[in-house]
Amino acid sequence: MQIERAQENDHTILSKITYLGKAFWGYDKELLDKWKDDLTITPEYISLNETFKLISDGQIIGYYSFLKLENNIVKLDFLFILPEYIGSGIGKLLMTDFIDKAKSLNIEKIILDADPNAEKFYSKFGFSIYNKLELSVKNRFLPQMELILN
Numbered sequence: 628m629q630i631e632r633a634q635e636n637d638h639t640i641l642s643k644i645t646y647l648g649k650a651f652w653g654y655d656k657e658l659l660d661k662w663k664d665d666l667t668i669t670p671e672y673i674s675l676n677e678t679f680k681l682i683s684d685g686q687i688i689g690y691y692s693f694l695k696l697e698n699n700i701v702k703l704d705f706l707f708i709l710p711e712y713i714g715s716g717i718g719k720l721l722m723t724d725f726i727d728k729a730k731s732l733n734i735e736k737i738i739l740d741a742d743p744n745a746e747k748f749y750s751k752f753g754f755s756i757y758n759k760l761e762l763s764v765k766n767r768f769l770p771q772m773e774l775i776l777n
Contacts, residue, residue, distance in 0.1 A: 630724050633678040633690060635670035640687050641680070641707075642668045648707035652744040668692075668705070676704065679728075681721055688712055691721050693729070696738075701729055703739040722752055730776055737774045746770050 633641060645666045650659055659666070672678070678692040689708030693701045703725060708717045729737055740760055741749050754772040761768055 628681060628683045628720070630679050630681050630721070633673050633680040633692075635673050637678075637680055637687060637690075638668045638670045638673055641673070641678070641690050642666065644687070644690060644709055645705060645707045647710050648713075649742070651710040651713060652742065677728075678705075679721075679724070681708070681717065689717050689721055691725050693725065693737075699733060699735040701732075701734050701737055703737060718748060722748075726752065726774070726776075735776055737776065739772050740769045741772050743768070743770065746772070 645668060646659065646663075649662070649666055654662075668678075672692075676692050676694055679690060680687045681689040689706075689712065691706040692704045694704050695701055706718070706721055706725070708721070712718075726737070737754075738757075739749065739754070741754075746756075749772050752774065754774045756770045757773050758771040759768040760771050
């Protein structure tokens with residue numbers, strides 16, 4: 628397995644991984660369709676943001692991307708793997724690579740908006756909730772989490 632920078636022409640498979648990864652949590656098709664634009668990775672997105680793919684046996688099976696914000700802060704924007712790899716340690720591998728990359732860039736804080744189903748995953752890496760973001764879907768909130776790097 629190797630992690631390398633994603634290329635613009637990876638956008639289709641990254642979008643598919645995002646959609647399938649989100650669908651894994653049991654969201655209905657109507658809601659997934661409502662989120663389609665938010666779950667679509669474009670070539671422009673890849674060219675403008677730090678996007679890294681995980682390749683296993685010549686196939687992209689996961690990825691993450693982050694946005695550089697002000698004052699040594701980055702936002703983890705996406706971290707998805709194909710559903711058949713959930714629970715296999717692939718997510719941990721990607722998250723560890725991301726945190727190591729952030730440390731090498733002298734980043735002081737990582738923030739993210741967590742899917743409620745992924746909150747425990749991020750907590751295992753030391754992230755804590757600092758806010759709950761209310762969404763357009765009634766009674767749905769996203770935990771906003773942060774990790775202070777020392």
